[in-house]
Amino acid sequence: MGVTDKPASLFRNRAFALFWSSQSVSFLGTQITYVALPLTAVVVLSATPMEAGLLNALESLPFLLFGLFVGVLVDRRARRPILIMANLVRFAALAWIPLAYALGILTITQLLAVTFLVGVMTVFFEIAYMSYLPGFVGRDRLMEANGKLQASSSAAEVAGPGIAGGLISVISAPVVIAIDAVSYLVSALALVGMPADSAPQNDTDTEGKLSVLASLREGFAVVRHNTLLRWCTGAVFFLSLFFSSVMAVYFLFLIREAGIGSAAVGLIVAVGSGGGLVGALLSERLNTWLGTGPTLVAALALPGIGFLLLSAVDGGSLGxxxxxxxxxxxxxxxxxxxxxxxxxxxxxxxxxxxxxxVNATVRSLSWGTLALGSLMGGALASALGLRETVVLSAAGLFVPSLFLLLSPVRAMRHLEQQPDEPAEPNPVGTR
Known part of the structure; x- marks a missing residue:
């Protein structure tokens, strides 16, 4: 291939095409549940604001509790079996909700328990898939691969809530969750056809001899000694905290405070999620046009702007x-x-x-903080009110952008560039 030839499409890579397809099905199911689960809690089971916040928190709390230790496990085991196991358990757990509803025994406690179990399996899946992906797409095409997966996820965010809203208007929200359960089963079966992998091998052959704490320190060291990762991980803390705070009351706010119906809420989320799709499709181009640092600063300013606008929604009208x-x-x-x-x-x-x-270090912080933010949102709504919670959370969402604006990252033009900071020793040799 000549130096100017365009590389072949990633979809010609059978492993990536199969993985992308299975994930696309799963993404769609997840987005349907994203609407159906809180509506089951709010409309069917009459959840309080604190219960809604707890439900949201239990989706991500397992990252805070188990994420770092799952990261150690993933680095000592083959990744594909972990992915298959996680999807099969998520299938079984979610299938219980429509079954319990049909039997007339569904309670908010069961909903919370299922949400927590699915969250635990999501920890295993997310960390294992991020570690599995580079092995079959190549490190030089990771931006393209992640962009395609993110675009697929964002497309599901557009289509899924609208589909959920339409289905919920015909059948009940708990029954709609069965679609997500089936999507996990389909994804698990597809993963059986993916390339088998083995436990990662460390060149020094000492990995199995390290204690769990020593293994964890190696993961922390990569993040600590890379300027971009260190500053962006700090920004993620504030982004996760305030984003999950507003999302904990998002559905309650639209239904109870703004007076918008359940079916319309699904369409609103679908239209709004188009922003995620456009962002995913433009991410690589924005990095090229604006430079990495300005792109990251600008991207993190938008959630605050958006949710401040949301706080003005009132009246249940078309407008x-x-x-x-x-x-x-x-x-x-x-x-x-x-x-x-x-x-x-x-x-x-x-x-x-x-x-x-390394993936677990960042994911545990970001997703673990989502749990704390959800509890914070539920507590604020109980004490101050839904609209006030949206306003305060939106104001907090400007913090991550300001955090990066004051950091060396703002001057980065491309990912390969190291921000201008004093050099630090790197004990794991990954610079």
Whole structure:
């Protein structure tokens, strides 16, 4: 192939095409549940604001509790069997909700328990898949691969809530969750056809001899000694905290405060989630046009703008629904831009035998903080009110952008550039 030839499409890579297809099915099911699960809690089971916040928290709390240790496990085991196991358990857990509803025994406690179990399996899946992906697409095509997966996820965010809203208007929300359960089963079966892998091998052959704490320190060291990862991980803390705070009351706010119906809520989320799709599709181009640092700063400013607009939604009218959709579009646009950029960089610089721990270090912080933010949102709504919680959370969402604006990252023009900071020793040799 000549130096100017365009590389072949990633979809000609059978492993990636199969993985992308299975994930696309799973993404769609997940987005249907994203609407159906809180509506089951709010409409069917009459959840309180604190219960809604707890439900949201239990989706991500397992990352805080188990993420780092799962990262160590993923670096000592083959990744594909972990992915298959996680999807099969998620299938069984979610299938219980429509079954229990049909039997007339569904309770908010069961809903919380299923949500927590699915969250635990998501920890295993997310960390294992991020560590498995570089092995079959190549590190030089990670930005493209992550962009395609993020675009597929964002497309599901557009289609899924609209589908969920339409289905919920015909059948009940708990029954709609069965679609997500089946999507996990389909994904598990597809993963059986993926390339088999083996446990990662460390060149020094000492990995199995390290204690769990020593293994964890190796993962932390990669993040600590890379300027982009260190500063972006700090920004992720504030992004996760305030984003999950507003999302904990998002559905309650639209239904109870703004007076918008359940079916319309699904359409609002679908329209708003188009922002995530556009952001995913433009992430690589924005990095080229604006430079990495300015792209990251701008991307993290958008959620605050979007959710401040959301706080003005009122009245249940068509205009209110349109404003809610536009606000959500803006709020969701920047997050995939940030994610695709930072995740691709993290995967590309991390040695194979450290992928699980490095991904777990960042994921545990970001997703674990989602749980804290959800509880914070539920508590604020109980004490102050739904609209006040949206306003305060939106104001907090400007913090991650300001955090990066004051950091050396703002001057980066491309990912390969190291921000201008004093050199630090790197004990794991990954610079």
């Amino acid at each position: 209110a629904a349109v404003l809610a959709g536009v606000a959500t579009f803006i709020g969701f646009f920047g997050i995939p831009v940030f994610d695709v950029t930072v995740i691709s960089f993290r995967q590309s610089i991390t040695p194979e035998h450290l992928q699980g721990r």
